[in-house]
Amino acid sequence: AAIVFIMGLNLLTVRLFGELEFWFALIKILAIIILIAVGLWMIFTGFTSTTGEVASFTHLWANGGFFPTGVHGFLAGFQIAIFAFVGVELVGTTAAETKDPERNLPKAINSIPIRIIIFYVLALLIVMSVTPWNRIDPAISPFVNLFSQAGVAAAAILMNLVVLSSVMSSMNSGVFSTSRMLFGLSREDQGPKAFGKLNRRAVPANA
Secondary structure: OHHHHHHHHHHHOHHHHHHHHHHHHHHHHHHHHHHHHHHHHHHHOOOEOOOOOEOOHHHHOOOOOOOOOOHHHHHHHHHHHHHHHOOHHHHHHHHHHOOOHHHHHHHHHHOHHHHHHHHHHHHHHHHHHHOOHHHOOOOOOHHHHHHHHOOOOOHHHHHHHHHHHHHHHHHHHHHHHHHHHHHHHHHOOOOOHHHHOOOOOOOOOOO
């Protein structure tokens, strides 16, 4: 049902793709900003968890430092983390349908490192400052755990909604980028001709 819903919206107009991505992104951004704010509050107020751990930045270099299990642990985690960045290059597929792409696309691409630092690195630093890395339960989301410790009873439900919005966002981006790549291949005579046709709304519906 979700796939049909996303595909249906993408078939209507390109503008809907942008609107969906805006709201999906807003949900994720707000969730992470709130997490960072709550985490900082817990750190600066000396919050003590039910296990007796006091939230502090010292957790970042205590308990073995940044590479407590050696370089191999970092490399093992790195290959998993890099998966989160797969697909950022697909921003190029939006060039033909972006207003003033020569100005807007470089601006969006150049802001990626800043977003990575804020929404990935900073969020993880906050999480590990509240709960030491060796006390994080792999069976529980560290984000849910942080909100739960802060007294948010519906933390699991709220984070599941955020995850659901992320999945929908990924699906939305996938439908958009895949159809545009098939459209481009068709126009270059490297794919079925049917994929190179636009409907009356200028959407490559066949692709």
